[in-house]
Amino acid sequence: MKCPDCGHRNLAGAEFCEHCSTPFSHAPASLGGRGLAERLSGGTMSDAKPRRALVLEPGATVADAVRRMRRAKTGSALVVRGGRPEGVLTEHGLIQKVVSLRDPSKTAVSEVMETEPVCLNAEDPVAYAFHQISLGGYRHLAVRLADGSFGTVSAQELVEYLAEE
Numbered sequence: 001m002k003c004p005d006c007g008h009r010n011l012a013g014a015e016f017c018e019h020c021s022t023p024f025s026h027a028p029a030s031l032g033g034r035g036l037a038e039r040l041s042g043g044t045m046s047d048a049k050p051r052r053a054l055v056l057e058p059g060a061t062v063a064d065a066v067r068r069m070r071r072a073k074t075g076s077a078l079v080v081r082g083g084r085p086e087g088v089l090t091e092h093g094l095i096q097k098v099v100s101l102r103d104p105s106k107t108a109v110s111e112v113m114e115t116e117p118v119c120l121n122a123e124d125p126v127a128y129a130f131h132q133i134s135l136g137g138y139r140h141l142a143v144r145l146a147d148g149s150f151g152t153v154s155a156q157e158l159v160e161y162l163a164e165e
Helices: 036-042 062-072 091-097 126-136 155-163
Strands: 076-081 084-090 119-121 140-144 150-154
Touching (some): 084 140, 119 126, 126 140
């Protein structure tokens, strides 16, 4: 939360500015009927409405993965073997690892994916997702949905969830 008096950035939910001690009691208490602090600490990943993940087998080619990602209009795909996420393939990773270095029709996604992806559960707090994004520099997180399937949520979608009215 940005202090209206001095402009200092404080943690969401703070009652006073850490820099100038201005009370935030006059600040808007809610965002869409639910306070920002409550959305951050009390909201779950299912509240953020993760999209169904595009799931790929480790042996799928990069060319096939790119076609499927474009068709699904998504910037990431989850690489799953035996019901367990093994990696994540992202547009950013593809640009860094594939473009003009490898033949996408002969390169398996398992060769270029980010391994050991963070996979949250549907009931994990949104704050934990932001923590994981911050620690790992991730742009997308995998989410195990209540029905056992996988979803994904991007950092942008999480920020949009916090800003919903």
